[in-house]
Amino acid sequence: MTQDSSRTASFVVPRRASGGGHRARWNKVPEITVYFWIIKVLCTTVGETAADMLAGNAGLGLTGVSVLMSALLALVLIVQFRTRAYRPGVYWPVVALISVVGTLISDNLTDNMGVPLELSTAVFAVLLVATFLFWYGREKTLSIHRIDTTSREAFYWLAVLFTFALGTAAGDLVAERMGLGYLTSILAFAAVIAAVAVAHFALGLNAVWSFWIAYILTRPLGASMGDYLSQPTGDGGLGLGTVVTSVLFLAVILGLVVHLSVTRKDTTQLPTTS
Template identity: 40%
Template structure:
C-alpha cells in the first residue's frame, strides 16, 4: 500500500510545465471551445447541449483525478471540456438572468476571487507548482473553471457591449496576456499573480479570434463547424507532439520533494 508521502509525490506531475507550447495549446482550446459550443448549441436543442457538456466535463474530470501523473491527452481533454462547458454555462446563465456582460463579468470575478481566497486560506499558496494533494487539485480545477467563465463574460463585454469587435478585442487581450508574462520574467512581479492573470486572458484571446474567423459580420465568415474541426486537429497534433516528446512534463519534482518531506 502506498504511503501518504508516495501518494503526494505521484500527484506532483499532474500539472504541466508552463512553456510557450502550453500557452499555444491553451489558446487553441479556448477558441475551439467557444466556436464548438456555439455550433453545438445551434445544431441541437439547448437542454441536450447542456446535458452533454456536463457529462463531458465530469467524465473528463473523473478521468483526470483517477490518474496519478500528468498525461497530456487526459489533462488537455479536461481543458477542452471546461472550455465547451464554460461557454455554454456562461451564455445560459447570462440569458436566463438577463445580465449584461458587465454584470456577468463582475459576478464571475467575484466567484474567482472567492475560489482563490478559499484556496489560499486552506493551503497558504496559489502556486500551480505545489499541487500534490487531491484538495489542491480540486482547487486548481475550480479556479480553471472560474477563469473560463470570467474570460467568456469579459470577452463578450469588450467585443459586444464596448463595440470593439472580435479582432480588436483579440488584439487587446493578447497584449494584456503578454504584459504580465514579460513582467514576471524581467521584473519583480509576483509570478503566481502573473500566471493566473495571463491564464484568464487566454480565454478571451482564443474566443475572440475564433469568433472573428467564424463571424459573418466583420469577420472571415468561415463555417463554425470547420473552424472547430481545424482547431481540434491542431490541438490533437500539438498534444500528440507533447506526449511523444515529453515536453511540458513538470520538472519541479526535486523542488517539491523537499516541501513534501518538511514536517
C-alpha cells in the same frame, strides 16, 4: 502569496527533479512551456466555436447541450482525478471541455436568463477571487507547480472553470457590448497579455500572479479569435463558420498533445524526502 524559487518558472521554464535520496511523485498539471500557452489559447478558441456549433446544430438547445457537455466534463474529470500523474491525453481534453462548459454557462446566463454581461462578469470575478482565497487559506500558495494532492487539484480545476466563464463574459462584454469588434478585441487582449509578460520578466511581477492573470486573459483572447474566424463577414468575422474553425483548431491541438505525450517535454517530477 508565495513565489516559486525561480521567478520566471510560471511562464516558460521547465523544471526537472534531480535524483538521489528522494522519492519522486508527479505533478498533475503540465509544466508551463510555450506548448502550454499555445494549446491553452487553441482550447479557448475551440471552447467558443464548439459551444456555438453544438448549441446551434445539435438540436438540444442551449440548455440541453449544457447538460450534455457538463456530464461529459464530469466523466473526464473523474479520469483526471484518478490518474497518478499528468497525462496530456487526459489533461487537455478536460481543459477543452471546461472551455466549452464555461462558454455555455456564460451564454445561458446571458441568452436564457437575461443576465447582463456586466453583472455576469462581476459575479464570475468574485467567484474566482473567492476560490483563490479559499485555496490560499488552505494551501498557503496558488502555485501550480505542486498540484499533487486531491484538494489542490480540486481548487485548480474550480479556478480554471471560473477563469473560462469569466473570460467568456468579459470577452463578449468588450467585443460586442462595448462595440470594439473581434479583431480590435484580439489586439487589445494580446497587448495586455504582453504587458503582463513584460511586468513579470522585466519588472519582477510575482510569478504566481503573472501566471493567473495571463491565464484569465487568454480566455477572452481565444474567444475573440474564435468569433473573428467563425462569424459572418457582415458581423465583423472572416466567415469560416464554427464547424471549420473547430475542426481546424482541434486538429492542431491533437497534433500537439500527441507530440507532448511522446516527448514528455512538459512533465515534471516532484521530489520528496523518503
